[in-house]
Amino acid sequence: MMVIRLYEGNSQLNDDTVMDVVIDIQNIRKSYLLGDMEVPILHGINLLVKKGEFVAIMGPSGSGKSTLMNMIGCLDRPTDGNVMLMGKDTRSISDNDLAELRGFEIGFVFQNFNLIPRLSAYENVLLPTYSNSKVNLDNEERARDLLETVGLGDRLDHKPTELSGGQRQRVAIARSLINDPSLILADEPTGNLDTKTSTEVMDIFSSLHKGGCTIVMITHDPEMEKYADRVVHIRDGYIENN
Amino acid sequence: MLGLKHSIRFALGSIWSAKMRSSLTTLGIIIGVAAVIANVSLGASFSEFFEDEIGSVGNNFIVIESNTPHTFHDNELELVKNTPGIVGVSPLTQETGGVRYMSEVRQIPVQGVSDDYGQVANIQMGSGSFIDDNDGYVAVLGYDVAYDKFDRKIANKNSIEITFVKSDGSTVTETFRVKGITQSKETKLVESGIEPEGRIFIPVKVMSELLGDDYYWGFFAAAESIETIDEVSDEVDKRLARNLGIPMRDLDEEDIKPYSIFDQGEVLENMNQVSGALGTLLTSVAFISLVVGSIGIMNIMLVTVTERTSEIGIMKSLGFKNYEVLSLFIVESMVVGLLGGILGTLFGLGGAYLVNNLMGLPHVFPLELIFIGMFVSLFVGLVAGVYPANKAAKMNPVDALRHE
Numbered sequence: 019m020m021v022i023r024l025y026e027g028n029s030q031l032n033d034d035t036v037m038d039v040v041i042d043i044q045n046i047r048k049s050y051l052l053g054d055m056e057v058p059i060l061h062g063i064n065l066l067v068k069k070g071e072f073v074a075i076m077g078p079s080g081s082g083k084s085t086l087m088n089m090i091g092c093l094d095r096p097t098d099g100n101v102m103l104m105g106k107d108t109r110s111i112s113d114n115d116l117a118e119l120r121g122f123e124i125g126f127v128f129q130n131f132n133l134i135p136r137l138s139a140y141e142n143v144l145l146p147t148y149s150n151s152k153v154n155l156d157n158e159e160r161a162r163d164l165l166e167t168v169g170l171g172d173r174l175d176h177k178p179t180e181l182s183g184g185q186r187q188r189v190a191i192a193r194s195l196i197n198d199p200s201l202i203l204a205d206e207p208t209g210n211l212d213t214k215t216s217t218e219v220m221d222i223f224s225s226l227h228k229g230g231c232t233i234v235m236i237t238h239d240p241e242m243e244k245y246a247d248r249v250v251h252i253r254d255g256y257i258e259n260n
Numbered sequence: 261m262l263g264l265k266h267s268i269r270f271a272l273g274s275i276w277s278a279k280m281r282s283s284l285t286t287l288g289i290i291i292g293v294a295a296v297i298a299n300v301s302l303g304a305s306f307s308e309f310f311e312d313e314i315g316s317v318g319n320n321f322i323v324i325e326s327n328t329p330h331t332f333h334d335n336e337l338e339l340v341k342n343t344p345g346i347v348g349v350s351p352l353t354q355e356t357g358g359v360r361y362m363s364e365v366r367q368i369p370v371q372g373v374s375d376d377y378g379q380v381a382n383i384q385m386g387s388g389s390f391i392d393d394n395d396g397y398v399a400v401l402g403y404d405v406a407y408d409k410f411d412r413k414i415a416n417k418n419s420i421e422i423t424f425v426k427s428d429g430s431t432v433t434e435t436f437r438v439k440g441i442t443q444s445k446e447t448k449l450v451e452s453g454i455e456p457e458g459r460i461f462i463p464v465k466v467m468s469e470l471l472g473d474d475y476y477w478g479f480f481a482a483a484e485s486i487e488t489i490d491e492v493s494d495e496v497d498k499r500l501a502r503n504l505g506i507p508m509r510d511l512d513e514e515d516i517k518p519y520s521i522f523d524q525g526e527v528l529e530n531m532n533q534v535s536g537a538l539g540t541l542l543t544s545v546a547f548i549s550l551v552v553g554s555i556g557i558m559n560i561m562l563v564t565v566t567e568r569t570s571e572i573g574i575m576k577s578l579g580f581k582n583y584e585v586l587s588l589f590i591v592e593s594m595v596v597g598l599l600g601g602i603l604g605t606l607f608g609l610g611g612a613y614l615v616n617n618l619m620g621l622p623h624v625f626p627l628e629l630i631f632i633g634m635f636v637s638l639f640v641g642l643v644a645g646v647y648p649a650n651k652a653a654k655m656n657p658v659d660a661l662r663h664e
């Protein structure tokens with residue numbers, strides 16, 4: 019187990035460790051506007067995730083887990099505070115460059131798979147490379163290899179509707195890996211799956227983790243805690259110190 | 261960076277996944293483009309048809325008609341003949357004659373012409389030959405005169421008797437040998453007013469002599485080429501006016517001049533004006549259907565964008581930039597337009613082909629039509645796609661993902 023480290027305020031890390039920090043969230047707040055009312059959801063969150071860590075985020079429904087993950091994944095910007103990814107200050111990065119950062123550095127896995135229904139498994143995995151493609155990777159071969167790795171080597175041409183929930187999620191995982199990202203963000207990846215397929219999916223995450231992947235996973239299921247290096251608990255927009 | 265190849269494949273996949281809707285959408289464009297293509301093609305067919313028609317009337321003709329007798333004499337004939345650019349001229353006289361063949365008599369317009377007339381008026385002979393300058397009492401009959409007017413058909417080398425009433429009221433009758441008969445005429449849309457079918461031509465010298473007149477009713481001249489015909493006819497006009505003592509400033513006053521002049525170019529121009537007006541009307545109809553078609557595309561693209569909101573969220577989460585999402589939807593809209601354009605072009609050409617066949621028009625399919633069809637439909641797709649695509653591109657990824 020790696021050190022669970024929650025810290026307040028700016029980090030005092032030395033240069034060696036800065037290289038190893040994938041996520042450095044500094045006191046972020048997020049509020050939504052409901053009509054004229056500003057509803058605060060996140061109230062100053064700090065979180066540090068190092069390279070190779072597998073962090074589980076747990077908390078009751080509505081506590082702001084997905085909201086936090088959207089901030090980490092640069093799908094949304096915090097109302098206040100800073101999200102540092104791979105040492106980059108995302109406040110100074112344009113939306114288009116953030117999209118590129120997502121495309122190259124972050125792989126998303128969602129509860130409802132979020133596959134494009136009319137594309138085959140193979141095309142879904144390949145899709146991110148249409149926009150962001152690393153020159154040193156053979157995308158098509160890699161897409162096939164990844165599907166092979168998640169046990170879908172014989173399902174390349176199946177549409178999502180022709181796959182089971184567990185299979186769909188495995189396609190989504192393969193897709194998240196296509197650009198060899200620095201970070202995998204999974205929002206309740208097993209939320210729609212039964213126990214058996216959940217275990218299969220978690221085994222994939224586990225082996226990714228063993229292979230050196232940095233993973234942040236949101237989950238409701240205490241069963242999943244055992245896969246993570248550490249667990250961060252969120253309640254009402256605060257990180258709970260345990 | 262999102263390439264065009266992937267955009268197009270993506271668009272085709274999306275269009276294919278909603279076949280019914282896509283085909284209904286393209287229908288609007290198909291109709292619009294088909295209308296444009298058919299119009300342009302028919303317009304081209306019409307003008308070629310008109311040009312052929314007018315061309316068959318004569319070879320770059322310039323017609324000069326006097327409004328009062330005793331205006332034109334040999335002097336003016338020489339003048340016209342010597343105008344640069346004139347390659348042939350025939351004087352004209354005309355009078356209705358009582359024509360007798362066997363025991364029947366018919367009233368028929370008779371024209372006195374010289375041998376240039378055959379060439380200038382592009383007279384095609386069915387049998388025999390046209391009048392030449394050494395001829396005496398010979399006549400060339402229009403096809404209808406020879407075969408329709410009289411109960412018995414007139415053949416070459418038959419004799420007819422023509423009686424003229426002179427200006428002093430006395431009559432003169434002479435026998436003419438038939439020297440030639442013109443070809444039967446094709447059915448035509450355009451009547452030039454100088455068709456030879458219902459007329460009889462005799463040498464102008466003979467006719468003047470019989471009538472005891474020394475003036476011509478007008479001239480029928482030919483210019484070198486259709487390109488220079490306007491200049492040549494202006495020059496003829498000027499020379500005649502000067503000769504007749506008409507001030508230059510009155511050159512365009514048709515009421516003051518004792519003659520009028522018109523040429524084949526003007527006739528063509530008038531025809532083009534008519535077909536141009538027709539074209540404008542048809543084009544506006546086509547334009548309206550294109551507008552309706554593009555509204556159809558825009559409407560369907562808006563539905564598509566709403567329907568695919570979560571897909572847009574997915575794409576953005578996968579790293580697609582705003583302008584890439586924008587281009588994806590614009591490409592899709594343009595592909596819908598282009599598909600409509602291809603089908604519309606085919607239908608338009610097919611429609612024009614059918615109409616040409618029905619109306620006996622020549623088949624003219626300018627190659628540009630295909631480019632016009634493609635370009636118009638791509639443009640319509642582009643215009644119709646901009647707003648929906650922009651809407652898609654501007655979506656907040658989180659809200660889009662949340663959308664169910």
Ligand SMILES: Nc1ncnc2c1ncn2[C@@H]1O[C@H](COP(=O)(O)OP(=O)(O)OP(=O)(O)O)[C@@H](O)[C@H]1O
Nearest residue numbers: 050051052059077078079080081082083084085086
């Ligand atoms: N776009 C939005 N506008 C307004 N309120 C929002 C918006 N997005 C989220 N919220 C609110 O923020 C709060 C946290 O939402 P969030 O989705 O982060 O919860 P969560 O912890 O992921 O819950 P769950 O476990 O059910 O997924 C909720 O109360 C939600 O209503």
Ligand SMILES: [Mg+2]
Nearest residue numbers: 083084085205
């Ligand atoms: Mg959530």
